Amino acid sequence: MSSADPSDEPGRPRSGDAPSPGDLETCYVGPVRVRREQGEPSKTTDRRLLEWVDPRDADLRAERTMRDSWRVLRIQSEFVAGFDALSEVAEAVTVFGSARLVPGSDDFDLAVRLGRALGEAGYAVITGGGPGAMEAANRGAWDAGAQSIGLNIELPFEQHLNEWVDVGMNFRYFFVRKTMFVKYAQAFVCLPGGFGTLDELFEALTLVQTKKVVRFPIVLIGRDHWSGLVGWMREVLLTKGMISPDDLDLLHLVDEPSEAVDIIGAAAAGRGGR
């Protein structure tokens, strides 16, 4: 069999051996929906971009240069698609939180209530478009009749936009997606979450700390989850002089969705909005 034979590609169904649709997993390569066999290894676009190439190999270096030049066009087109899709969004709040929250849990319920409260206050809700807290917040926004936006990301395993999204996009590049989270929102609310949520929280914090975005409240909802981290910032980072006292004021710690809405409303009023 020659390597050009498409049946040589990993996981591709061979003739006479076609899997049923239910046996396949669904993922996205940017906007393209791909069905493939469960657990089939795949490389995301981000991984290809960041892949190490042995600098001692002149051929590999030359190939990388050529591919990276083309990549710039793909990155550009992703920005254009994102700007086009979101240009009509009015006032919006971006909500982050754990992809692993399960329906019926207290935190999932909190996320639904948050999405609903934001929606009822007139905000569109932007999430990562995935499961868990994202699905819950989108569902709350949907219930409130607000615009419910999901900005999904290509991952190496099965993922999909949750069913409560009415404007959705699938991004190839993390950094392009992150730009959209900030550019179209007036505030961030972080629900309980893990590494992904922390990454998004600290990205937002550094943007506000360095005044890349101004009057942009960052609300941490769920004192149980967040107070340990904020305490560590105060006791370690502040004590060592690695942050200033004002930096801690950038974070608002609350328990209830209504408190988050009040903080966001007050910041908008200070900006001259609402």
Ligand SMILES: C/C(=C\CNc1ncnc2c1ncn2[C@@H]1O[C@H](COP(=O)(O)O)[C@@H](O)[C@H]1O)CO
């Ligand atoms: C891990 C699982 C699904 C992954 N699917 C995701 N889809 C979209 N966005 C995601 C996904 N996972 C993480 N994110 C982003 O990070 C934040 C949550 O990360 P955490 O580590 O769970 O805290 C979230 O705000 C998204 O923007 C289900 O098994």
